[in-house]
Amino acid sequence: MKKLTKRNENYSKWYNEIILRANIAEKSDVRGCMIIKPYGFSIWEKIKSILDNILKYTGHENVYFPLLIPKSYFSKEYNHIKGFAKECAIISHYRLKNYKNKNIIVDKSSKLEDELIVRPTSETIIWNSYKRWINSYRDLPILFNQWANIIRWERRTRFFLRTSEFLWQEGHTAHSTKKEAINQAKKILNIYTNVLENFIAIPVIQGIKTYSEKFAGAEKTYCIESIMQDGKSLQIATSHFLGQNFSKAFDVRYSTEKGNKEYVWATSWGISTRLIGAIIMTHSDDNGLILPPKIAPIQIVIIPVYKTQEQLNLIEKLVFPLKKFLEKRGINIKYDKRIYYTPGWKFNEYEIKGIPLRITIGKKDIDRGTVEVVRRDTLEKKYISINKLKFLIPKILSQIQDNIFKVALKRKNNFLIEVDSYEEFIEKIKKNSGFLFAHWDGSSETEKKIKVETNATIRCIPINLKKNIGKCIFSKNLSKQRVLFAKSY
Amino acid sequence: MKKLTKRNENYSKWYNEIILRANIAEKSDVRGCMIIKPYGFSIWEKIKSILDNILKYTGHENVYFPLLIPKSYFSKEYNHIKGFAKECAIISHYRLKNYKNKNIIVDKSSKLEDELIVRPTSETIIWNSYKRWINSYRDLPILFNQWANIIRWERRTRFFLRTSEFLWQEGHTAHSTKKEAINQAKKILNIYTNVLENFIAIPVIQGIKTYSEKFAGAEKTYCIESIMQDGKSLQIATSHFLGQNFSKAFDVRYSTEKGNKEYVWATSWGISTRLIGAIIMTHSDDNGLILPPKIAPIQIVIIPVYKTQEQLNLIEKLVFPLKKFLEKRGINIKYDKRIYYTPGWKFNEYEIKGIPLRITIGKKDIDRGTVEVVRRDTLEKKYISINKLKFLIPKILSQIQDNIFKVALKRKNNFLIEVDSYEEFIEKIKKNSGFLFAHWDGSSETEKKIKVETNATIRCIPINLKKNIGKCIFSKNLSKQRVLFAKSY
Numbered sequence: 001m002k003k004l005t006k007r008n009e010n011y012s013k014w015y016n017e018i019i020l021r022a023n024i025a026e027k028s029d030v031r032g033c034m035i036i037k038p039y040g041f042s043i044w045e046k047i048k049s050i051l052d053n054i055l056k057y058t059g060h061e062n063v064y065f066p067l068l069i070p071k072s073y074f075s076k077e078y079n080h081i082k083g084f085a086k087e088c089a090i091i092s093h094y095r096l097k098n099y100k101n102k103n104i105i106v107d108k109s110s111k112l113e114d115e116l117i118v119r120p121t122s123e124t125i126i127w128n129s130y131k132r133w134i135n136s137y138r139d140l141p142i143l144f145n146q147w148a149n150i151i152r153w154e155r156r157t158r159f160f161l162r163t164s165e166f167l168w169q170e171g172h173t174a175h176s177t178k179k180e181a182i183n184q185a186k187k188i189l190n191i192y193t194n195v196l197e198n199f200i201a202i203p204v205i206q207g208i209k210t211y212s213e214k215f216a217g218a219e220k221t222y223c224i225e226s227i228m229q230d231g232k233s234l235q236i237a238t239s240h241f242l243g244q245n246f247s248k249a250f251d252v253r254y255s256t257e258k259g260n261k262e263y264v265w266a267t268s269w270g271i272s273t274r275l276i277g278a279i280i281m282t283h284s285d286d287n288g289l290i291l292p293p294k295i296a297p298i299q300i301v302i303i304p305v306y307k308t309q310e311q312l313n314l315i316e317k318l319v320f321p322l323k324k325f326l327e328k329r330g331i332n333i334k335y336d337k338r339i340y341y342t343p344g345w346k347f348n349e350y351e352i353k354g355i356p357l358r359i360t361i362g363k364k365d366i367d368r369g370t371v372e373v374v375r376r377d378t379l380e381k382k383y384i385s386i387n388k389l390k391f392l393i394p395k396i397l398s399q400i401q402d403n404i405f406k407v408a409l410k411r412k413n414n415f416l417i418e419v420d421s422y423e424e425f426i427e428k429i430k431k432n433s434g435f436l437f438a439h440w441d442g443s444s445e446t447e448k449k450i451k452v453e454t455n456a457t458i459r460c461i462p463i464n465l466k467k468n469i470g471k472c473i474f475s476k477n478l479s480k481q482r483v484l485f486a487k488s489y
Numbered sequence: 490m491k492k493l494t495k496r497n498e499n500y501s502k503w504y505n506e507i508i509l510r511a512n513i514a515e516k517s518d519v520r521g522c523m524i525i526k527p528y529g530f531s532i533w534e535k536i537k538s539i540l541d542n543i544l545k546y547t548g549h550e551n552v553y554f555p556l557l558i559p560k561s562y563f564s565k566e567y568n569h570i571k572g573f574a575k576e577c578a579i580i581s582h583y584r585l586k587n588y589k590n591k592n593i594i595v596d597k598s599s600k601l602e603d604e605l606i607v608r609p610t611s612e613t614i615i616w617n618s619y620k621r622w623i624n625s626y627r628d629l630p631i632l633f634n635q636w637a638n639i640i641r642w643e644r645r646t647r648f649f650l651r652t653s654e655f656l657w658q659e660g661h662t663a664h665s666t667k668k669e670a671i672n673q674a675k676k677i678l679n680i681y682t683n684v685l686e687n688f689i690a691i692p693v694i695q696g697i698k699t700y701s702e703k704f705a706g707a708e709k710t711y712c713i714e715s716i717m718q719d720g721k722s723l724q725i726a727t728s729h730f731l732g733q734n735f736s737k738a739f740d741v742r743y744s745t746e747k748g749n750k751e752y753v754w755a756t757s758w759g760i761s762t763r764l765i766g767a768i769i770m771t772h773s774d775d776n777g778l779i780l781p782p783k784i785a786p787i788q789i790v791i792i793p794v795y796k797t798q799e800q801l802n803l804i805e806k807l808v809f810p811l812k813k814f815l816e817k818r819g820i821n822i823k824y825d826k827r828i829y830y831t832p833g834w835k836f837n838e839y840e841i842k843g844i845p846l847r848i849t850i851g852k853k854d855i856d857r858g859t860v861e862v863v864r865r866d867t868l869e870k871k872y873i874s875i876n877k878l879k880f881l882i883p884k885i886l887s888q889i890q891d892n893i894f895k896v897a898l899k900r901k902n903n904f905l906i907e908v909d910s911y912e913e914f915i916e917k918i919k920k921n922s923g924f925l926f927a928h929w930d931g932s933s934e935t936e937k938k939i940k941v942e943t944n945a946t947i948r949c950i951p952i953n954l955k956k957n958i959g960k961c962i963f964s965k966n967l968s969k970q971r972v973l974f975a976k977s978y
Contacts, residue, residue, distance in 0.1 A: 026621075028614065030555045030605065035618055038550035038633065045551065061527035062534065066519045067607075067638055067654050068578075075591040085585040089557075090595050091607065092581045094642035096574040102564040106579050106604060115595060116519065118556075118580065118607070125517065129524055132515075138829060144527065149556055149638065153583035165556050340627060 004352070006286045011230045012158075018280055019159050022289045022353045025276075032157035032164030036273070039353065042297035043276055044167065048147065050199050050295070051169065051271065054191055060143045060171060065125050067149070068116040073124035076249040080123065083216020087153040089118040089164075118151040123217060123242070123268055126172045127250040134174060134264055136255050141184070142174040150272075160277030161234070161489045168272035174247075174264045176254060181241055181265035182220075188239040188269045189222045196236060200275070201292040201405040202226050202282050203412045204236060205435070207460025207484060212444045215268075219243035225459045225484065227415045228281040231432035233459045233486035236278055239269035277489075282408050289354030290377055292404045293397040298334045300326070300393065301355045305343050305362035312337065315361050318386065325390050331397070351376065356400045357393070377404050418482065422473045425485070429454045435486050437465075439479035441472035450474055456485045493841070495775045500719045501647075507769055508648050511778045511842045514765075521646035521653030525762070528842065531786035532765055533656065537636065539688050539784070540658065540760065543680055549632045549660060554614050556638070557605040562613035565738040569612065572705020576642040578607040578653075607640040612706060612731070612757055615661045616739040623663060623753055625744050630673070631663040639761075649766030650723070650978045657761035663736075663753045665743060670730055670754035671709075677728040677758045678711045685725060689764070690781040690894040691715050691771050692901045693725060694924070696949025696973060701933050704757075708732035714948045714973065716904045717770040720921035722948045722975035725767055728758035766978075771897050778843030779866055781893045782886040787823045789815070789882065790839045794832050794851035801826065804850050807875065814879050820886070840865065845889045846882070866893050907971065911962045914974070918943045924975050926954075928968035930961035939963055945974045 004021065005013045019025050024040035036044065052062075068091060074081040095110035119125070126144070133139060147169045154162050171188065175181040189206055196202045204224040214221035218240035225233050247253070247264040254264055283290040293299050302319055306312040323333050334355075336346055343360065350358055360372040370383040377400050384392055415434025419425045428436055440446060440458065451457050460483070467481040493510065494502045508514050513529035525533065541551075557580060563570040584599035608614070615633070622628060636658045643651050660677060664670040678695055685691045693713040703710035707729035714722050736742070736753040745751055772779040782788050791812065793804040812822050823844075825835055832849065839847055849861040859872040866889050873881055904923025908914045917925055929935060929947065940946050949972070956970040 026618070028555050029559055029617070030557050030614075033555035033557060035555065036553040038552050041551050041553055044553075062530050063527050064525040064530055064533075064656065066517050066522035066524065067640065068519050068522060070518055071585070071593050071595075074585070075588060075593050078588070081585070081588040081593065085588050085593075088583060088585050089580045089605075090582045090585070091578045092595070093579040094577060096560070096563070096570070096577055096579070096606075099564060099567070099570040099574050104560050104564050104570065104574075106560075106581070116578075117585075125519075128518070129515070151556065167553065 004286060004288060007229060014286070015277075015280060016159060018284055018289055018352070024280075024289075025159055027159075030164070032154055032162075034159060034163055036167075039297065040276060043279070043291070043295060044273055046295045046297060047195070047200065047275060048169075051191075051195050052147070054195065055145055055169075055171070058187070058191065060145045063144045063146050064148070065119075065122050065129070065146060067119055069119050069122070069125045071115050071117055073128055074117060076124065077217050077245055079245070080217035080249075084120045084152070088120055089151045089153055091116040091118065119148070120150060120152045121268075121270075122146070122148070122170055123172065123246055124250075127246040127252060127266070130174055130247075130264070131250050131252045134252055134254050137176050137257055140174055140176045140254060140264065141180065143171070143184075144173065145169055145171040158277075158489070160274055160280075163273075166272045166274065168270045170270040171268060173267045174252070175267070176256070176262070176265070178243075178265050181243075181267050185220070185222055185239045185241040185267045185269065188267070189224065189237075192224055192237040192239070192269075192271055195271075196224060196226070197405065199292070199294045200279060201294075201401060201408060202236070202278060203405065203409045205460065205462055205484065206464060207462045209238070209460055210444070210447060210458045210483075212447060213458065215240045217242060217245050218268075219245065222463075223460050225486075226278060226282065227412050227434055227486070228278075228489070229411065230281075231415060231434040231487070233435065233484075233488040234274075234278050234281065235459070235488065236275065237269070237271040240267060242266040242268060283404055284354065287379070288352030290404065291354040291356060293356045293401050296332070296354070296356050298332050298353075298355050299397060300331060300333045300357045300359060301346075301350045302333060302335045302359045302361065303343055303346050303350075304335075304337050305360060306337075311363045314363060314366055318366060319361060322390055326393060329394060331394065356397060359389075375400055377407070420470075420473065425456075425473055426454055429456045429485070429487065432487060435459070435484050437482040438473045438485055439470035439481075440483045441475045441477035441479055443475070443477075446472060446474050446477075450485070456487050459484045459486050459488060493775060493777060496718060503775070504766075504769060505648060507773055507778055507841070513769075513778075514648055516648075519653070521643055521651075523648060523652055525656075528786065529765060532768070532780070532784060533762055535784045535786060536684070536689065536764060537658075540680075540684050541636070543684065544634055544658075544660070547676070547680065549634045552633045552635050553637070554608075554611050554618070554635060556608055558608050558611070558614045560604050560606055562617055563606065565613065566706050566734055568734070569706035569738075573609045573641075577609055578640045578642055580605040580607065608637070609639060609641045610757075610759075611635070611637070611659055612661065612735055613739075616735040616741060616755070619663055619736075619753070620739050620741045623741055623743050626665050626746055629663055629665045629743060629753065630669065632660075632673075633662065634658055634660040647766075647978070649763055649769075652762075655762045657759050659759040660757060662756045663741070664756070665745070665751070665754070667732075667754050670732075670756050674709070674711055674728045674730040674756045674758065677756070678713065678726075681713055681726040681728070681758075681760055684760075685713060685715070686894065688781070688783045689768060690783075690890060690897060691725070691767060692894065692898045694949065694973065695952045697952065698727070698949060699933070699936060699947045699972075701936060702947065704729045706731060706734050707757075708734065711952075712949050714975075715767060715771065716901050716923055716975070717767075717978070718900065719770075720904060720923040720976070722924065722973075722977040723763075723767050723770065724948070724977065725764065726758070726760040729756060731755035731757060772893055773843065776868070777841030779893065780843040780845060782845045782890045785821070785843070785845050787821050787842075787844050788886060789820060789822045789846045789848060790835075790844045791822060791824045791848045791850065792832055792835050792839075793824075793826050794849060795826075800852045803852060803855055807855060808850060811879055815882060818883060820883065845886060848878075864889055866896070909959075909962065914945075914962055915943055918945045918974070918976065921976060924948070924973050926951075926971040927962045927974055928959035928970075929972045930964045930966035930968055932964070932966075935961060935963050935966075939974070945976050948973045948975050948977060
């Protein structure tokens with residue numbers, strides 16, 4: 001079987017090959033839209049279920065708003081429409097004709113009076129409803145979330161990282177005070193961080209976007225960023241404090257306890273199928289995908305090595321009770337006894353798919369009383385006594401989870417560098433050496449110039465970094481704290 | 490609080506009022522598109538989770554295909570495009586302009602070369618991919634399913650029953666033999682029937698659609714139909730045997746074990762948010778919604794009646810352990826101690842929302858050692874000893890589930906009538922007296938004439954009905970078996 005392209009040969013080719021070879025996704029004929037195949041989709045389902053449970057536990061409720069949004073809604077918040085105008089898919093007709101001769105054309109007589117936009121995000125249609133639902137302080141807070149598909153007509157697309165259609169959750173909350181809304185935006189950032197670090201094993205940096213990088217319509221955009229193996233930064237999720245921008249645009253006011261009318265405060269926040277790209281780019285190696293056990297749809301694969309039905313019977317006498325025992329403890333196991341494929345072919349297949357643990361059992365193993373266990377993260381091979389197997393496996397899975405995070409954390413820390421001169425900055429950026437902490441004067445002008453000259457952008461102003469005053473690497477003007485520069489996806 | 494309109498006064502007004510008052514859904518400004526509110530959406534999530542588990546358990550895998558489908562795909566299967574051409578939302582542009590002056594217009598220069606259709610169903614885009622994925626008999630069967638949103642530009646829309654956008658699952662399978670595909674279509678029909686009868690408590694009739702009522706592109710459409718309280722029939726779900734129509738249209742062939750090339754056999758099947766409409770129309774009464782416990786997002790509401798904090802403390806000393814005990818057994822409980830609202834207001838609220846069981850606890854109850862328990866289905870009030878409560882509640886919930894089904898089954902059976910003359914047929918149909926079993930000569934011509942004259946259609950040719958020969962009520966020609974006529978939604 002053909003080997004994958006190596007990361008240091010061609011990182012983006014490697015990335016695409018993993019996606020195709022591990023059966024995660026495939027391109028479709030529709031520009032920038034991909035097909036998410038069962039294996040890829042089951043990873044998304046795992047992540048979705050983890051986050052959905054946490055959101056529900058913290059009081060959020062799921063809703064569903066229409067896919068199609070009247071064009072006029074977008075005009076109401078200027079920065080919002082400005083940000084999305086160039087990537088809106090627009091529906092103008094609702095009927096086809098001439099289908100008899102296979103040369104289908106749009107029936108012009110079916111033109112919609114009011115053209116509709118396929119949602120690129122749902123703030124406008126949701127705030128148009130909040131106007132009806134919010135009257136009094138008793139109606140607040142509203143903590144709604146929806147899992148939905150989104151269309152943004154992107155110029156350059158890339159599997160998961162940037163696609164014309166993607167899946168995400170978008171939360172939209174309404175609050176009576178500014179403080180409560182800001183706390184909500186931060187709380188969500190912490191929920192995302194928890195999911196990323198403790199389940200998906202991706203260490204992140206929490207920060208705030210600069211004025212020019214913030215969401216169209218937000219007052220403040222909180223974000224989590226992570227560094228990929230090639231030293232580029234990937235924005236993983238954002239949580240926006242929207243101030244009163246949308247409540248003013250849609251005239252959503254509430255009566256306070258004292259009877260005054262006040263505009264409502266808002267947040268919105270989202271995380272998308274881009275996460276799957278982040279998982280591949282963070283954890284995988286030259287042999288294929290590596291999945292942290294907590295999000296792996298299949299955590300263990302068991303492969304019997306046999307030549308006769310008799311041997312298979314012997315093996316299965318061992319495998320079936322083990323499988324049952326572990327499944328009762330919530331471990332997902334695939335037992336692959338297919339005869340079309342050789343064990344070697346299967347080893348390769350599950351290595352590319354990133355299954356955390358592989359157990360091989362043959363007649364000889366049974367005679368010896370041990371089985372071969374291979375960890376995907378370290379590729380380490382061990383022979384484990386059959387008696388100990390069922391108690392050791394949960395421990396090994398937990399070790400794999402920890403180790404995958406540790407490796408990613410170490411890499412992240414190695415990529416974090418403080419730079420104090422623009423020369424050093426340029427040199428490092430050229431080599432994609434990761435996250436550069438550098439002083440910046442706070443102006444959009446400097447930010448833009450650095451971007452033009454180096455292709456690096458300010459990924460965020462880190463939240464948890466000790467503030468210290470210095471001089472901007474570019475303008476030499478006063479800087480209040482270091483910010484995080486990197487090239488990004 | 491204002492009473493609901495009664496069913497016998499205005500059935501469709503009653504239906505709409507329940508949806509609004511129970512906070513299930515709301516209209517949006519987009520023609521025919523509704524907003525599914527948290528309570529309504531949580532019912533959908535319950536159903537989705539039940540069906541998804543069964544589908545996975547029976548070997549189906551979830552995928553996600555693009556929302557947008559190239560127009561040209563539709564031309565490939567003539568009957569398919571013929572069926573959907575009039576209700577396709579078409580995307581023609583991807584950019585807006587003039588957003589500064591709030592008079593947004595579509596940027597004509599951003600016209601798409603290939604216009605795209607928002608999926609009304611996904612056979613075409615999926616079979617276009619199956620062509621790449623299927624080569625050999627080893628690649629079969631493919632058992633894929635997706636949960637997705639769908640757009641069909643319907644003329645007349647109605648909450649849940651017919652909306653321009655709806656949510657559904659659509660299964661698309663590929664098989665090596667005709668027999669296997671037909672069995673798959675039937676198997677799915679049985680899965681739907683199981684979910685409907687054993688979880689949602691809606692008794693159904695399994696049947697086959699006539700030629701003129703079958704799915705655009707199918708060889709045979711299996712369906713389940715159910716009768717609503719007003720005597721009209723509602724198509725709940727369909728499962729199509731597609732023959733080789735799509736494999737021929739998209740040239741999908743596989744090599745058999747002997748090395749021949751054969752066209753693949755197909756099925757598709759779906760169930761949608763229409764189900765929520767069916768639940769309301771089947772189970773509810775003049776006081777509001779009635780939800781079967783197995784799909785109720787909240788199964789029990791506990792309402793404390795108190796005047797002082799001291800009383801509340803006493804009540805909670807009883808409520809909290811009970812709640813914990815039942816929650817551990819998978820029962821969803823809402824404890825509502827809000828002070829803004831009176832107990833009476835709450836009783837009414839949860840009655841409209843159809844919560845299966847209501848428990849009220851006041852100081853007096855504690856003194857007496859009993860609490861008041863009210864079943865939503867029968868409105869029966871009982872005083873149950875506090876000691877017995879935790880063991881009795883699961884039993885009562887199960888009795889409610891059974892009773893809701895029994896009531897619906899009895900109604901269904903009452904609505905089933907055999908008619909042997911066209912005069913009787915007309916008379917019954919005028920009164921909306923339900924499902925009429927009548928002989929039919931098998932011709933589309935007769936079917937059409939009856940429809941024009943009476944508004945009744947053949948809902949299905951029942952599968953499990955004993956066949957007996959007779960004379961068509963309309964043409965007096967030979968009839969092979971009785972079929973099911975009704976007015977429908």
